Amino acid sequence: MNITKLETRMIGLGFRNCIVVEVHTDAGIVGYGETVLKRRSKTVEQNIHELGRYLLGKDPLRIEDHHEKMYRDSFWVGGPLHGSAISAVDVALWDIKGKAHNAPIYKLLGGPTRDRIPVYCHCPAGDSPPEFAANLLRCKEWGYFAAKTTLPLFYGGRAPAADEGYSGARGTISATWRETEWLPTNTFERIAEFFMAGREAVGGDFEIAVDCHGRLSPADAIQLCENLAPYKLMFIEEPTPPEDPAALREVTSRSVTRIAAGERLASIYEVRPFLEARSLALLQVDLANCGGITGGKKIAALAESHYVSLCPHNPNGPLATAAAVQLLSAIPNCFMLEMIGSPEDLELHRRMAPNALQVENGYLKLPTLPGLGVEPAAGCEKEFPYQPFEGWR
Incomplete structure (x- = not known):
């Protein structure tokens, strides 16, 4: 079996563009993968087509070999722009493998x-x-x-429904406020x-978590953790900017609440220093950006060796969600999976992929169909055309 063609579809699903890759083979098996990288969708799509030049004529079942070469032979290794393209292709190859063996990926x-x-x-x-309650x-x-x-x-103020996204509107603190600037002393009490x-x-008995989007300095993040400790949060996510494991370690060492981070880490090499520094309790790599199932499996094993659980970032579409479920169901250190989860977003998932996984009482059941178990509807890119997105921190 050899790869004959690689195609992409850009699907503007709600607040994000889902970039779907289709890998065709001469055996008639088609594999599907999805990635999401808001604000850089067109760039990632072009990178996928550049990877396609390498893949044409190759055996799709040699996934490990392809993964290493797509990463290493780029020369400019690492980073989410390249990692996102590799992720979509990798998942599509696993989808082909599962279909070829008539088994779910897990x-x-x-x-x-x-x-x-x-x-x-x-x-x-x-x-x-009261509105949050x-x-x-x-x-x-x-x-x-x-x-x-x-x-x-920082986020969550009122806005028209069409403009809210998943965080609500911008908050009262400026969207471009820097983590090194002054905040009123009572901010964290508020x-x-x-x-x-x-x-x-x-x-x-209901779990609550908060995502800081890397907006705080270590000193401010420690104040936040101290002020939130009485309310027993499940985790505090990305309290400091994503570049520095030592800065995050400062916060982790002072917090009684789990610290989660890692959504902006795109390879096992980027994850490693955060694990070695004991900077986090929950690792939140996104399978749509960190190398897909192949990359995610390696990262999960490395995290397991540091007693860290995987809690993937996943405000994504139905194919990326299915890929995360396939991996989480086959590793010992699964914590939980993120989803937008609203009835409106789950309906978008169903319209993009009629057999999308659906939440039941806070859980996703494992798919039983071969491969990924989820496929996009024909022509869904026409129902949900590409949308240009801009954003802030």
């Missing part, structure tokens, strides 16, 4: 370690503690037992009021 990775994957959903903070209750009504918000005051209201609303 059965080719050593078999399942669990029967379902726990999921947390997104919850906008809103512009006041109401939003958390809504997540609980949807059947989830865990939800994550973005850092109140943020804590949101979590006091949220905890009182949902009780102690």
